Amino acid sequence: MAVRDTGTEQLIKDTAKRIFFAEGKFNATTQDIADAAGVARTVINYYFRSKDALFKLVFKEAMDDMKVRLDEVLLSELAFKKKIIRFIDVFLMELSEYPYKEAFMISEINTHGFVMPDKEPSLALKHFFKQIQEAIDRGEVKKMLPLNFMLNLFSLLAYPLLTRPLFKQMLEITDIKFEQLMHERKKIIVEMLFV
Amino acid sequence: MAVRDTGTEQLIKDTAKRIFFAEGKFNATTQDIADAAGVARTVINYYFRSKDALFKLVFKEAMDDMKVRLDEVLLSELAFKKKIIRFIDVFLMELSEYPYKEAFMISEINTHGFVMPDKEPSLALKHFFKQIQEAIDRGEVKKMLPLNFMLNLFSLLAYPLLTRPLFKQMLEITDIKFEQLMHERKKIIVEMLFV
DNA sequence: CTTTTGTCTGACGTTAATGTCAAACAAATA
């Protein structure tokens, strides 16, 4: 089975990801997804058996993607600061496409108690934390728990894109203004993380 | 009408807020809320007519609360840095109780297109932005758009609590370790925002 | 004690969302 590749399976997954991660509609129905993909609703059952199975799959792929993205930076052989700058670029690009990816995963964990597939403490991560500690020892980064450095990095990058619609309403920020803001942030974030 | 105060109306609102804002269960049903509150489901209809009306009310109250909390800081007559430090304390306390409040509001905006009640640019806010600009001119804060300073402040505070369950799973962080992290952050955030 | 009034409950009908299935369809293969 699974011989003819009509691209429908991938189309459904991509559409689901767009609705969940890009549009932030966490409680979209199978009908919503099918409509957006331009297919009949029952095709979802044909390829994924159940709505829950599709969710679990998309969830898992999102988690894996994040792990890959993280490891790509953590394992690169760049100097620490260069590594961080590169990470900011990669992460910002990803976030611009899927600003609600993390939020969706958190929502799923809270509502359906989804759990990570693999439970290794991630070898690459330990190495990265060691690198952070070294940067702290060199005086390149302020003294703090390495994990807090990492949290700072993610916070400064992800939060503004996550809360974009909220601030847009509360502070009446135009899209142009927002682009300005995000452009300036790249430089600011590096300045805040180091020295 | 509305003479006898059995506290049920408030109980339902509080329970809904707990489920939405504290437990992060964005797609909870009226039955979920009723069960958690220990009342019959139809009481929700009695007091709020419809599920949607309850959502809108809770949503509005959350928005108003946020505005009050913001203004309380923005309008205080403290020196700028003291003002920020005080804000961090207040905001962290609030976030510890309702870490998903913002995320819920964003989710509602995306799914149901909820809109802010009042659309004034907020007088207090303009004053605060002016204060930020003054701090920048004094060299107390790095040169940046005042709005970016504000985003940094919110980011560093809110994001870690928002993504707590995610990092807990990915990095195997215990609750004790997390408390350590958050305690250290207070100091770090001030250090990062100023100088 | 009786009546009124506000609060709560359970039964019912309606609607929306999901899943199953048989049949239609189209693309390979014989």
Place this chain on the structure above:
DNA sequence: TATTTGTTTGACATTAACGTCAGACAAAAG
């Protein structure tokens, strides 16, 4: 061309969530 095989569709049944309503209940007023 005929057949097989994988894909797609629409009709149907099942389930869950929501809202309405009549009546039960309890507290205040008479």
